[in-house]
Amino acid sequence: MGVQETRIYPINTGWLEADLGTYVFWKGPAGKKYWNPVYCHYVDTGTHKILIDTGLCDEERATRYHHKCDKRGCLQVHEHLEQKLGVHPDEIDAIVFTHLHWDHVQNMKQFKNARYIAPKAEIEMAFNPLPLYYRTYESGYLGIEPAYAGCVFEAVADECEVLPGITMFHTPGHSVGHMAVSVATAMGDIVVAGDAIFVERNLEPNPEEGWRHWVPARFVNSYEGWKSVEEIDKRADYVLPCHDEAANARAPYFPYEGMPLRKRRQHIPGFKFYFGDMPAGSVAKAAPAMTTAEAERYLAGLKHPKDMAGT
Numbered sequence: 001m002g003v004q005e006t007r008i009y010p011i012n013t014g015w016l017e018a019d020l021g022t023y024v025f026w027k028g029p030a031g032k033k034y035w036n037p038v039y040c041h042y043v044d045t046g047t048h049k050i051l052i053d054t055g056l057c058d059e060e061r062a063t064r065y066h067h068k069c070d071k072r073g074c075l076q077v078h079e080h081l082e083q084k085l086g087v088h089p090d091e092i093d094a095i096v097f098t099h100l101h102w103d104h105v106q107n108m109k110q111f112k113n114a115r116y117i118a119p120k121a122e123i124e125m126a127f128n129p130l131p132l133y134y135r136t137y138e139s140g141y142l143g144i145e146p147a148y149a150g151c152v153f154e155a156v157a158d159e160c161e162v163l164p165g166i167t168m169f170h171t172p173g174h175s176v177g178h179m180a181v182s183v184a185t186a187m188g189d190i191v192v193a194g195d196a197i198f199v200e201r202n203l204e205p206n207p208e209e210g211w212r213h214w215v216p217a218r219f220v221n222s223y224e225g226w227k228s229v230e231e232i233d234k235r236a237d238y239v240l241p242c243h244d245e246a247a248n249a250r251a252p253y254f255p256y257e258g259m260p261l262r263k264r265r266q267h268i269p270g271f272k273f274y275f276g277d278m279p280a281g282s283v284a285k286a287a288p289a290m291t292t293a294e295a296e297r298y299l300a301g302l303k304h305p306k307d308m309a310g311t
């Protein structure tokens with residue numbers, strides 16, 4: 001039981017249309033639309049059954065209050081768990097939330113035996129949102145009941161192992177209190193990134209601007225957001241962002257034999273990291289720097305965000 005048995009099952013709860021320039025990539029192709037999936041994750045550690053976020057609501061509510069939504073046959077999280085993974089909602093011990101944006105919290109009341117664990121600053125913002133974010137947190141001001149109404153959360157203020165092998169660490173910037181979740185597995189640390197990055201491509205450079213990471217454009221604090229992207233880069237052997245189909249659909253569960261492990265904090269000639277070195281105790285996990293020849297090949301092969309439009 002434990003790390004050797006731990007498996008993460010991505011659950012796609014539907015699709016939303018977002019702008020590539022104002023959401024997915026800073027200085028990305030504004031005006032070009034990208035259909036992105038909304039994943040949440042079921043984690044079975046052998047001793048605990050956990051959800052990380054709970055995903056989308058139905059199409060009508062999502063489209064009416066938020067973004068154009070298309071379920072494309074995807075189920076709600078509790079239906080998917082029961083029908084596709086054979087897990088009854090009552091079996092879920094805990095739900096760990098990366099943040100409390102509307103597309104990460106729906107149907108949370110379906111899990112009546114679950115503890116609700118969330119970042120402290122997210123709980124505070126959800127119950128008293130800045131007016132800019134009434135929709136984002138489904139404030140009662142909209143005339144609808146938010147998914148978390150009446151739920152009692154356990155607040156996490158500092159990085160900690162909330163359950164054995166499940167560590168929440170600070171990744172603010174996309175939202176005020178966002179925390180990513182690192183899951184210890186037989187093949188390394190898999191980071192469920194919430195919205196700290198939207199897609200894997202956010203971790204790779206923007207060569208036109210000289211940025212080591214092509215960070216997302218939807219944020220409340222760009223300085224913290226950049227730092228959080230570097231933090232994920234330092235800690236993850238594999239990343240599961242909530243809005244990236246490729247990263248989540250490579251296999252029915254993670255880790256799996258042949259899973260492409262990423263290189264942590266790899267220096268690429270011509271690009272600089274801004275924040276400090278690897279976290280204490282993990283310096284040896286940083287990848288060696290790319291050579292100039294390797295960098296040229298790598299940069300030539302990078303996908304441009306404009307080629308993601310319409311998918």
Ligand SMILES: [Zn+2]
Pocket residue numbers: 099101174175195
């Ligand atoms: Zn979000």
